Amino acid sequence: MAFESLGEKLQNVFKKLKGKGKLTEKEVNEAMREVKLALLEADVNFKVVKEFIAKVSEKAVGEEVLKSLTPGQQIIKIVDDELTELMGGTGEKLVFAKNPPTVIMMAGLQGAGKTTACAKLALVLKKQNAKRPLLVACDVYRPAAVKQLCVVGEQAEVPVFYLEGERDVVKIAKEAMEHAKKHGNDVVILDTAGRLHIDEELMDELIRLKEATNPTEILLVIDAMTGQDAVNVADSFAKQLDITGVIMTKLDSDTRGGAALSVRHVTGKPIKFVGMGEKLGDLEAFHPDRMASRILGMGDVLSLIDKAQEAFSEQEAKELEEKIRKSRLDFNDFLSQMQQIKKMGPLEQIIKMIPGVDAKALENVDIDDRKMGRIEAIITSMTPYERENPGILNASRRIRIANGSGMRVQDVNQLVKQLEQMNQMMKNVNRGPLARKMKKKGKKKKK
Ligand SMILES: Nc1nc2c(ncn2[C@@H]2O[C@H](COP(=O)(O)OP(=O)(O)O)[C@@H](O)[C@H]2O)c(=O)[nH]1
Ligand SMILES: [Mg+2]
CATH class of the missing domain: 3.40.50.300 (P-loop containing nucleotide triphosphate hydrolases)
Known part of the structure; x- marks a missing residue:
C-alpha cells in the first residue's frame, strides 16, 4: 500500500514527541525538519512541502494549548488537520445531473x-x-x-x-x-x-x-x-x-x-x-481525513479526541469532580453524563474508535443505546426535587414515575439502586488513599 514509508517516518517523528510534557522551540523545529524530509522523500511536490511546513509551524507556535492534549499530541493533530486540508478537506462527492442521464x-x-x-x-x-x-x-x-x-x-x-x-x-x-x-x-x-x-x-x-x-x-x-x-x-x-x-x-x-x-x-x-x-x-x-489518519497510523483516535472535547466543558468536569468527592451524585449527574456521552455519537462507534479495542470482540457485546433512552425517560419523569434527592423516592413516587415514563416499577427500582451503588462505591474510594490526595487538592482550591 502506498504511503507506508511516509507513514512510518512521520510516526517515528511523533513517537519522540508524544511522551514529552513540554516542547522546546528547538524540538519543534527539529520535528518540522524531519516531517519536511519525510514528505520530500515521499515525492511530494517541493512547493507543496514548503507551504505545508510553514502552515504547520505557524499553528504549532500559535495554537492555544488545549488542556486535554500534550504538546506532542497537539502537533500530531495539527499535522493531521493540515494533511487533510492539503488533500481537499471534507472530500467531494460525485455530482449527478438534474436531468438524467x-x-x-x-x-x-x-x-x-x-x-x-x-x-x-x-x-x-x-x-x-x-x-x-x-x-x-x-x-x-x-x-x-x-x-x-x-x-x-x-x-x-x-x-x-x-x-x-x-x-x-x-x-x-x-x-x-x-x-x-x-x-x-x-x-x-x-x-x-x-x-x-x-x-x-x-x-x-x-x-x-x-x-x-x-x-x-x-x-x-x-x-x-x-x-x-x-x-x-x-x-x-x-x-x-x-x-x-x-x-x-x-x-x-x-x-x-x-x-x-x-x-x-x-x-x-x-x-x-x-x-x-x-x-x-x-x-x-x-x-482526505481518513487518508491522513491512515498515513499517520492513528485510526480514528483524533476524531475521538475531537468528540470528547466537544462534549465536555472544563466547568462541567470540575463540578462533577466536586460531587464525586462528596459521594453525592444525584440523578441530574446521571442524566448529564448520559447526554454528554450521547453527544459523542452512538456508543458502539465510540468504543470502536478506542485504540486497541478489537471490533470483533465487540460483536457479542450488547451496547444498547436504547437502554440509555429508557434511563433518560425515567429520570425526566422525576420532579427536579426528586432528582436532587433520590432518598425520598418511596413506593408511590416510584409508581408515578414508572407510569409517567412508560417503564415498569422494576426498571425504576433498578435505576435507583444503581445510583445508590455508585455513591457507595464513591464512598469507599473516598476513604482510600486516592481520596486523601483528592481532598488535599480540594482544600487548595477553596483558598
Ligand atoms: N494495481 C492496480 N492496477 C490497476 C489499477 N487500475 C488499473 N490498473 C491496471 O492498469 C492497467 C491499465 O489499465 P487500463 O484501464 O487498461 O488503462 P487505460 O489505458 O487508461 O484504459 C491494467 O492492467 C489495469 O489492470 C489499480 O487501481 N491498481
Ligand atoms: Mg483504455
Missing part, C-alpha cells in the same frame, strides 16, 4: 487505468447509488480497447454501448445518449482514448466530446505510480479541459504516494476516487 467522461494518458475505472465506477454507482449506468466505448483507435471495455462491462454486469467500425467519437457518444434515454440508463460513462503523452490531437478530441455531451463530471484518471509526472499531467489537463475531479489509480502499489498529496494543491481539483487494486471492486471514494 448524467454524463461522466473519463480522460487520461494511456495505461492510467481509464477503462478499468469506467467499470469500477459503474459498479460503485450501481451498488451504492442504485444507478443504471451505461458504458460507452469512445476509444476507437485500438481494436482491443472496445473489447476490453466489453469484458469489464460484462464482469460488472453493466451494458456497454459501441458502434462497430465507427471512428467518429462524437457520433458514438451522441447515439449512446439516445440509447441511454431509451433504455433508462441514468448515467453514461464515456471511456476515451489516451496517448503516451499529452498532445493536441488528444485534447482536441476530448474537447469536442465534451462540447457534444456536456458532461456533469470530467474525471481525470492518473496513475499514482508515476509520481510528480502524474501531477504535471493533471495540471495541464485541468487547464485545458477543465476537469471536475481526479481518479487516482494504483494506490495499492508501493508508490510513495506524493502524487496523492500534491495533486489537489497543484491543480485545485479534488481526488474523488482512488483505485486500490486491479479487481473491479477496488475503487474507493476518497476521504
Whole structure:
C-alpha cells in the first residue's frame, strides 16, 4: 500500500514527541525538519512541502494549548488537520445531473487505468447509488480497447454501448445518449482514448466530446505510480479541459504516494476516487481525513479526541469532580453524563474508535443505546426535587414515575439502586488513599 514509508517516518517523528510534557522551540523545529524530509522523500511536490511546513509551524507556535492534549499530541493533530486540508478537506462527492442521464467522461494518458475505472465506477454507482449506468466505448483507435471495455462491462454486469467500425467519437457518444434515454440508463460513462503523452490531437478530441455531451463530471484518471509526472499531467489537463475531479489509480502499489498529496494543491481539483487494486471492486471514494489518519497510523483516535472535547466543558468536569468527592451524585449527574456521552455519537462507534479495542470482540457485546433512552425517560419523569434527592423516592413516587415514563416499577427500582451503588462505591474510594490526595487538592482550591 502506498504511503507506508511516509507513514512510518512521520510516526517515528511523533513517537519522540508524544511522551514529552513540554516542547522546546528547538524540538519543534527539529520535528518540522524531519516531517519536511519525510514528505520530500515521499515525492511530494517541493512547493507543496514548503507551504505545508510553514502552515504547520505557524499553528504549532500559535495554537492555544488545549488542556486535554500534550504538546506532542497537539502537533500530531495539527499535522493531521493540515494533511487533510492539503488533500481537499471534507472530500467531494460525485455530482449527478438534474436531468438524467448524467454524463461522466473519463480522460487520461494511456495505461492510467481509464477503462478499468469506467467499470469500477459503474459498479460503485450501481451498488451504492442504485444507478443504471451505461458504458460507452469512445476509444476507437485500438481494436482491443472496445473489447476490453466489453469484458469489464460484462464482469460488472453493466451494458456497454459501441458502434462497430465507427471512428467518429462524437457520433458514438451522441447515439449512446439516445440509447441511454431509451433504455433508462441514468448515467453514461464515456471511456476515451489516451496517448503516451499529452498532445493536441488528444485534447482536441476530448474537447469536442465534451462540447457534444456536456458532461456533469470530467474525471481525470492518473496513475499514482508515476509520481510528480502524474501531477504535471493533471495540471495541464485541468487547464485545458477543465476537469471536475481526479481518479487516482494504483494506490495499492508501493508508490510513495506524493502524487496523492500534491495533486489537489497543484491543480485545485479534488481526488474523488482512488483505485486500490486491479479487481473491479477496488475503487474507493476518497476521504482526505481518513487518508491522513491512515498515513499517520492513528485510526480514528483524533476524531475521538475531537468528540470528547466537544462534549465536555472544563466547568462541567470540575463540578462533577466536586460531587464525586462528596459521594453525592444525584440523578441530574446521571442524566448529564448520559447526554454528554450521547453527544459523542452512538456508543458502539465510540468504543470502536478506542485504540486497541478489537471490533470483533465487540460483536457479542450488547451496547444498547436504547437502554440509555429508557434511563433518560425515567429520570425526566422525576420532579427536579426528586432528582436532587433520590432518598425520598418511596413506593408511590416510584409508581408515578414508572407510569409517567412508560417503564415498569422494576426498571425504576433498578435505576435507583444503581445510583445508590455508585455513591457507595464513591464512598469507599473516598476513604482510600486516592481520596486523601483528592481532598488535599480540594482544600487548595477553596483558598
Ligand atoms: N494495481 C492496480 N492496477 C490497476 C489499477 N487500475 C488499473 N490498473 C491496471 O492498469 C492497467 C491499465 O489499465 P487500463 O484501464 O487498461 O488503462 P487505460 O489505458 O487508461 O484504459 C491494467 O492492467 C489495469 O489492470 C489499480 O487501481 N491498481
Ligand atoms: Mg483504455
